[in-house]
Amino acid sequence: MSEIEIRNSLSEPLSSQVLERLEGLVDPELEQGLVSAGMVRALALDGRCLQVGLLTPYPCQSQYRDLVMTLTNRLSDLPEIDEVECEIGLAVPSIQAGSLAPIPNIRNVIAVSSGKGGVGKSTTAVNLALALAAEGARVGVLDADIYGPSVPIMLGCTDFRPTSTDGKTMEPAYAHGIAAMSMGFMVTEDNATVWRGPMAAGALVQLVNETRWPELDYLVVDMPPGTGDIQLTLSQKIPVSGAVVVTTPQEIATADARKGITMFNKVNIPVLGIVENMSYHLCSQCGSKEHPFGTGGGLATANRYNVPLLGELPLNVAVREHVDSGNPSVVAEPDGDISAAYRAIARKTAASLLHRSEPQDLAIEITME
Template sequence: MLTEHNYRLEEPLKSAVLAVLEAHVEPQLGKGLVSAGMVQKLALNGRRLELGLVYPYPCQSTYKETVMTLTKALAKLDVIDEVECEIDLQVPANPGNTNTAPIPNVKNVIAVASGKGGVGKSTTAVNLALALAAEGASVGILDADIYGPSVPLMLGVPDFKPVSPDGKMMTAANAHGIAAQSIGFILDDEQAAVWRGPMAAGALVQLVNETSWPELDYLVVDMPPGTGDIQLTLSQKVPVSGAVVVTTPQDIATLDAKKGISLFNKVNIPVIGIVENMSFHLCPSCGHKEHPFGTLGGSKIAERYHVPLLGALPLNIAIREGMDAGNPSVVAEPSGEIAAIYREIARKVGASLAKTGPQTGVSISISDDE
């Protein structure tokens, strides 16, 4: 909230500084830094301007470019020779379905879903969680695929076993800097979960509510494929902030993805966007791009349901090899092209939740200590 007593700078300088900051449009939020509530501090010490920004979504890989751009613009003002910029991350809580109790320590719940199996949903969920963490957030992942848990193997912690120090809550694994929970940690490797739908749904609720989660900005939930009991239970018992739907370009996959979107619309869970896996293949020898599963499937779904296409991933053997080895792309090659795509998806997801969640103004403290 802006109040007049925050300002001790002379009016021309105050207006000029705020105008420069407002002219810088935050690309994911679509607003200037002032109207987006991101300017937390302005103080002039001599000829050095001290600037404090707070981001509502994780994007630390963009900080350097932002600081360079703002420094160049602000240094054009006559009384400013130097700009010192500090950036903080404060992810707001987005409770989603307000009819369900919040999960202790969890601000946002992101469901990653698909209408059918085999489209890379779990790969997307794991890399999305790791990408959110790489961009500065505290993140957990819940493997809700009760019948086919794969997160333990994908994260390289298949031997982890939860313990319950107090006899009520159980611990989560820590893998590559994120918290993880899965029915696969509880069942033996070759033990099948031979449960009817209500039993599987009940197991999901227990995993959510009886895990001692650390303080999390985001809990990514890897859903089972389809639109059955577990999906309905999640919408009724868990405060889901938004859903990411994963598909591949071919018609049969996009048809099932439409059913998944329809389900989320019916239970009032916002669909954040679409991720298209196996979008194309680049020949390693000649660089020729081909589309073995068709083209524009994800784009057409996104356009039809008025949601964004968050990203398109190539058909790449390195993605599969990394998941099988418990070393996903985002951590295996953090500077690689595939990791960059996942991080861009993560920034879009975080910004979408920040825009649709409760809006809280940030006080700007402006002083002249000259």
């Protein structure tokens, strides 16, 4: 992160002590002190009350409470301070994506891909989008699986049909607090999309550019499986900020995941990390952990390509039931363990985007009354 000027009205001795202690608080995802990470934006003293203004560059709303408690404990024993007030905001920077022009209203595009079908890519993409939103970001999801669009079912909006207010762009659907667009909104449930590769790729570009997206911090793109025309078109026509690769632990899946990573490397799209889906199963009767698809495949692949393992998700019938009903796990059981796992993956994904790319300058100030 680039150096950011802090609006600081403290005396020099007190300022040095406060900044030293804030730098000693290391953000778990950015792996930097709060000052080095550019998160400290304002310091002020109102009587004996220290006011701290923070801006996080990635969504982590569920961590705010613990951060404030830790920060308060670290600063409240200074002689000049009896009380600490902390205000936290979110300012997601836009990530440079090569020479392609940005999509209007969209700061970052994250592609969710898999080398083969059946590994839970769409389920992961939808829950990742909802988890980013749950952590405080403005999020949209694009269903780029032209041949087998599943996002309408997963978000419970199969009856939606796009309309246009200006005759040029389509309005997206809105479900569970996120915007969504899919080829599934254009065709009936029983109809198949019978197109050759270039036609499907062209349709994808139209879906992206002709949707009237609201202001979004992240557009999560659910890619079709494989490494064909649609994947290449996405890299050549859409300013993708980074990619997440989903796999299961067994060799046949990780072998295809490695091909996907190689493809993204060739087209200069940073791989933000790997999600290992169906990693294990917890027995509902005895609680024992079983690994029906083997162990370690996701981690081994992550280590081989020097990318993070963003998380390991269980094989759980509730995950399937939730997306089939149009209420994915993050919204169906927001306080459950599976939702917590998706939210952790969301935080790591957003932080990895900052680690692996150079953010544009973001001129946002935090105002303290």
